[in-house]
Amino acid sequence: MSDRNDQPDDDSGVILETKKKTQRPPLYKVMLLNDDFTPMEFVVHVLERFFGMNHAQSFELMLVVHKKGLAVVGVFSFEVAETKVAQVMDFARRHQHPLQCTMEKE
Ligand code: TYC
Secondary structure, three states, X not given: OOOOOOOOOOOOOXXXXXXXXXXXXXXXXXXXXXXOOOOHHHHHHHHHHHHOOOHHHXXXXXXXXXXXXXXXXXXXXXXXXXXXXXXXXXXXXXXXXXXXXXXXXX
């Protein structure tokens, strides 16, 4: 069936088509990028402070970024992802570190 509902079509000009499935909101990956200058302890602190990780998890993920160049540090709704990126970028800038945090649709 080409229509996406079960109602009969008519010639009233009223659009009857409705979406059957509820759409999940898109999710966004938040990523940290490696650089040569930001201290490792600062990145660990960022992960604890803004991403709710414990020290061991933060240290492990910091090392992944350090070795691979980048890593996903969380997946969030658009608004939450945008806020995390802004918080990390602002915190890094205030401490004069070049740490970069970006987001990308999943
Ligand atoms: N590469 C940095 C150093 O050796 C550490 C670092 C890790 C920087 C992760 C940024 O997102 C980053 N001091």
